[in-house]
Amino acid sequence: MLYTGCIVEDMTASFALLGLLHNEPSYGYDLKKTYDALFGREKPLAFGQVYATLARLLRDKQVSVEGLDQQGGPERKRYAITPVGRSELATWLGKPELAHPGVQSTLFVKVATAILIDKSPHEFLDAQRAAHLQRMRELTKLRREGDLAQTLRADYALFHLEADLRWIDTTEARIKELTQEIQGERG
Amino acid sequence: MKEGRPLLRASGVHKSFGEVQALRGADLAVQPGEILAIMGPSGSGKSTLLHCLAGILVPEKGEVWLEDTKLNDLSEEARTKLRREQYGFVFQFGQLVPELTALENIALSLLLAGQKRSEAFAASEPWFDQLDIRGLENRRAGEISGGQAQRVALARALVLKPKVLFADEPTGSLDTLAGEKVMELLTKATKDQQTTVVLVTHDARVAAYADREVIVRDGTISKAERRGNV
Numbered sequence: 001m002l003y004t005g006c007i008v009e010d011m012t013a014s015f016a017l018l019g020l021l022h023n024e025p026s027y028g029y030d031l032k033k034t035y036d037a038l039f040g041r042e043k044p045l046a047f048g049q050v051y052a053t054l055a056r057l058l059r060d061k062q063v064s065v066e067g068l069d070q071q072g073g074p075e076r077k078r079y080a081i082t083p084v085g086r087s088e089l090a091t092w093l094g095k096p097e098l099a100h101p102g103v104q105s106t107l108f109v110k111v112a113t114a115i116l117i118d119k120s121p122h123e124f125l126d127a128q129r130a131a132h133l134q135r136m137r138e139l140t141k142l143r144r145e146g147d148l149a150q151t152l153r154a155d156y157a158l159f160h161l162e163a164d165l166r167w168i169d170t171t172e173a174r175i176k177e178l179t180q181e182i183q184g185e186r187g
Numbered sequence: 188m189k190e191g192r193p194l195l196r197a198s199g200v201h202k203s204f205g206e207v208q209a210l211r212g213a214d215l216a217v218q219p220g221e222i223l224a225i226m227g228p229s230g231s232g233k234s235t236l237l238h239c240l241a242g243i244l245v246p247e248k249g250e251v252w253l254e255d256t257k258l259n260d261l262s263e264e265a266r267t268k269l270r271r272e273q274y275g276f277v278f279q280f281g282q283l284v285p286e287l288t289a290l291e292n293i294a295l296s297l298l299l300a301g302q303k304r305s306e307a308f309a310a311s312e313p314w315f316d317q318l319d320i321r322g323l324e325n326r327r328a329g330e331i332s333g334g335q336a337q338r339v340a341l342a343r344a345l346v347l348k349p350k351v352l353f354a355d356e357p358t359g360s361l362d363t364l365a366g367e368k369v370m371e372l373l374t375k376a377t378k379d380q381q382t383t384v385v386l387v388t389h390d391a392r393v394a395a396y397a398d399r400e401v402i403v404r405d406g407t408i409s410k411a412e413r414r415g416n417v
Contacts, residue, residue: 126402130400133400137396137397140392144371158395161391162392166391172228172404173228
């Protein structure tokens with residue numbers, strides 16, 4: 001599977017891990033492997049980042065340790081998502097992202113996570129499209145009222161928002177295909 | 188946009204072409220004076236929805252209302268009259284009469300509505316300033332640029348002061364700057380004369396001129412976009 005250029009922020013990574021735990025508990029090692037296959041092909045998550053993120057989620061009561069496993073090797077913790085974690089994940093998935101450089105990676109993680117937890121990504125993508133269009137309306141008004149310099153600055157932002165929207169449209173058209181790939185990856 | 192009694196509404200509209208179901212229960216309400224963008228992927232049913240709202244197509248199931256008039260119940264002749272008197276249309280390609288001048292093209296809709304030639308031409312005149320096409324009055328439609336032709340087409344649609352302007356990809360054949368000019372003028376002119384606009388577009392920059400957008404997907408209005416609808 002090819003998911004290019006995912007430079008995922010810490011916060012996004014923690015929600016992605018919650019998404020991976022949504023359907024079943026897992027170990028840190030297995031979470032890293034699945035995460036890298038889905039989101040981090042070009043920039044895998046370091047083991048240190050996985051365990052630091054899990055420790056933070058544990059502290060915030062979004063995951064719990066369900067069991068310990070020590071079959072002839074080092075002790076392994078089995079992590080499970082808590083009701084608090086499910087609630088935080090649902091809130092994150094339902095909330096449109098503000099436009100910023102690199103937002104693409106977060107949008108992709110949200111789409112893939114929604115598919116992972118058997119939630120329709122269309123709802124999130126529609127909300128994101130509405131938020132982007134609202135920002136485009138504000139910028140269109142701004143360029144109408146401003147001088148040329150302001151117009152050109154607004155144009156720059158408008159073209160970037162437009163690129164995001166094109167990506168949203170293309171992704172929506174390929175949701176079925178993406179769902180099959182992700183389900184294949186999960187086995 | 189303040190939500191009151193809608194000017195135009197569709198309720199549970201179904202429309203098929205052979206075995207293809209273009210609309211499968213579309214619900215939509217358009218407020219007076221609103222500029223509404225209808226967006227959606229190719230083949231989603233957005234143009235079919237516009238044609239049903241405009242009374243060009245009659246749905247197999249569901250209702251379309253313009254204020255207190257139910258379009259489904261009207262005869263073909265009555266719908267044609269309603270379209271001519273209450274609606275204006277702008278399409279992707281201006282569809283001007285190439286042999287006529289810009290002025291004659293604008294006046295044409297008034298002449299067809301039965302106005303005297305002198306009155307029709309006098310009423311068409313101010314639109315050359317309003318839509319920034321002064322100087323083109325006597326140029327034939329075939330001799331002007333695409334952006335200018337769209338502005339003439341817009342004037343032709345608005346000169347009758349329609350209640351609703353239907354615009355199907357009005358900037359689809361134009362480059363970015365020419366498209367923006369058309370949208371700036373369309374927005375200003377329709378707000379000035381309080382014409383409601385239903386705009387079909389796949390272009391987010393065009394949709395950004397609207398007060399609100401709805402997304403058509405698989406023949407229905409997407410759930411997240413139903414605010415303000417019936």
